[in-house]
Amino acid sequence: xxLTSDKLDxxxxxxxxxxxxxxxxxxxxxxxxxxxxxxxxxTHIRRMGAQGADADDMAQEAFMSAYEHLAEFRFDGxxxxxxxxIASRRYLKKVRANHKxxxxxxxxxxxxxxxANEDEFRAHNLDAALNRLKPVERLCVTLNFSGDLxxxxxxxELKLPLGTVKSHIKRAMDQLKTILNPTxxxxxxxxx
Amino acid sequence: MSDMKLxxxxxxxxxxxxxVYTDAPAFEARVMRGxxxxxxxxxxxxxxxxxxxxxxxxxxxxxxxxxxIGEKVLSGSKMARVETDQTFRxxxxxxxVIGKNAVNLFYSSMHYLGIMQTPVFFWVTxxxxxxxxxxxxAYSQEETI
Numbered sequence: 001x002x003l004t005s006d007k008l009d010x011x012x013x014x015x016x017x018x019x020x021x022x023x024x025x026x027x028x029x030x031x032x033x034x035x036x037x038x039x040x041x042x043t044h045i046r047r048m049g050a051q052g053a054d055a056d057d058m059a060q061e062a063f064m065s066a067y068e069h070l071a072e073f074r075f076d077g078x079x080x081x082x083x084x085x086i087a088s089r090r091y092l093k094k095v096r097a098n099h100k101x102x103x104x105x106x107x108x109x110x111x112x113x114x115x116a117n118e119d120e121f122r123a124h125n126l127d128a129a130l131n132r133l134k135p136v137e138r139l140c141v142t143l144n145f146s147g148d149l150x151x152x153x154x155x156x157e158l159k160l161p162l163g164t165v166k167s168h169i170k171r172a173m174d175q176l177k178t179i180l181n182p183t184x185x186x187x188x189x190x191x192x
Numbered sequence: 193m194s195d196m197k198l199x200x201x202x203x204x205x206x207x208x209x210x211x212v213y214t215d216a217p218a219f220e221a222r223v224m225r226g227x228x229x230x231x232x233x234x235x236x237x238x239x240x241x242x243x244x245x246x247x248x249x250x251x252x253x254x255x256x257x258x259x260x261i262g263e264k265v266l267s268g269s270k271m272a273r274v275e276t277d278q279t280f281r282x283x284x285x286x287x288x289v290i291g292k293n294a295v296n297l298f299y300s301s302m303h304y305l306g307i308m309q310t311p312v313f314f315w316v317t318x319x320x321x322x323x324x325x326x327x328x329x330a331y332s333q334e335e336t337i
Contacts, residue, residue, distance in 0.1 A: 126206040145207040
């Protein structure tokens with residue numbers, strides 16, 4: 001007998017159960033998946049480099065695409081991982097189509113504005129720190145840490161040599177650690 | 193303050209932390225609305241394709257030799273006119289006029305139906321269908337990771 005959401009509290013169901021309900025045509029189960037993973041997906045897309053409304057559009061497209069391809073979900077990993085991969089691919093496709101300066105080496109485009117508050121970036125704010133990276137470094141590190149793609153998978157997706165991807169991630173990590181590490185407060189001198 | 197150093201695990205934890213969006217319910221509603229619209233449009237396209245297919249089938253059907261529904265209608269109405277009395281004749285003539293107009297309309301649409309019976313039309317629609325299938329397959333392959 002098939003499961004129906006009428007008798008179930010969807011908020012207590014696992015992703016796997018919700019996907020099975022969706023595959024059976026239950027749209028409310030899919031709405032629960034959107035509610036559960038919407039913020040995570042929107043953040044992932046923003047961290048890759050998409051901006052505000054554009055990121056939300058892509059997140060929506062990714063959800064709709066996931067709904068249409070639910071039959072292809074093989075239950076061999078978390079649903080959000082599969083969702084992020086769909087979103088990542090859509091984002092990369094859009095970046096390539098728009099010829100954005102994704103793979104440039106010209107850092108002058110991304111230098112902070114003169115007079116920018118350095119302390120603001122030193123805060124534990126990952127998103128602000130990611131904004132300081134070159135787009136390709138930001139993309140590589142986000143795909144690796146947020147999208148859970150391996151270095152080889154990122155190289156395949158970006159059509160870059162594996163060594164280049166590794167060095168992008170290494171450089172990005174070094175910069176993130178530098179930016180996010182709190183500045184040691186100088187010890188107060190006590191007079192004698 | 194201690195001189196704390198971030199490691200890879202800390203960065204991973206930062207990535208795992210999700211900010212709360214105040215417009216999350218609106219986003220959910222937007223996704224579901226878009227999904228419903230897309231499904232509705234798809235059903236509309238399927239219905240339209242069915243209509244075109246049905247029209248094509250009708251065009252093939254009327255091409256059957258000696259298939260003359262128009263003449264039958266006309267001869268039937270003539271017989272009725274001869275065999276009925278004067279009072280009833282007016283009514284028959286009225287329906288006769290309507291019938292003739294309908295047949296004329298039908299024959300004028302035969303021009304378009306005739307186009308749909310040509311081999312060119314068949315190959316064009318067949319190629320379009322194949323192209324749609326190929327595009328759908330390519331698109332679905334690209335989506336799948």
